[in-house]
Amino acid sequence: xxxxxxxxxxxxxxxxxxxxxxxxxxxxxxxxxxxxxxxxxxxxxxxxxxxxxxxxxxxxxxxxxxxxxxxxxxxxxxxxxxxxxxxxxxx
Numbered sequence: 001x002x003x004x005x006x007x008x009x010x011x012x013x014x015x016x017x018x019x020x021x022x023x024x025x026x027x028x029x030x031x032x033x034x035x036x037x038x039x040x041x042x043x044x045x046x047x048x049x050x051x052x053x054x055x056x057x058x059x060x061x062x063x064x065x066x067x068x069x070x071x072x073x074x075x076x077x078x079x080x081x082x083x084x085x086x087x088x089x090x091x
Contacts, residue, residue, distance in 0.1 A: 036077050048081040 007025055011018045032042050032050050042050040057073045081089070 046082055046084050048079055048085055051078050051080060053078045
């Protein structure tokens with residue numbers, strides 16, 4: 001499913017026009033990105049959590065050049081589905 005498919009399905013189920021739904025979906029995604037980038041978690045009860053994980057510093061290898069590279073500690077975004085979501089997916 002693409003973002004356009006999601007917008008279309010929400011528009012059909014709610015009766016609102018696609019333009020309005022598109023603005024709402026884009027706004028939600030921007031707010032989630034902004035808050036996760038700021039280090040804040042976003043909790044959507046019954047759906048899941050958008051969180052920031054910290055990856056520890058490590059030594060990586062470039063096999064073709066036979067060299068080692070130090071990778072510093074860094075943050076990555078992650079999604080953790082709620083138990084209810086996992087139950088629905090598993091069937």
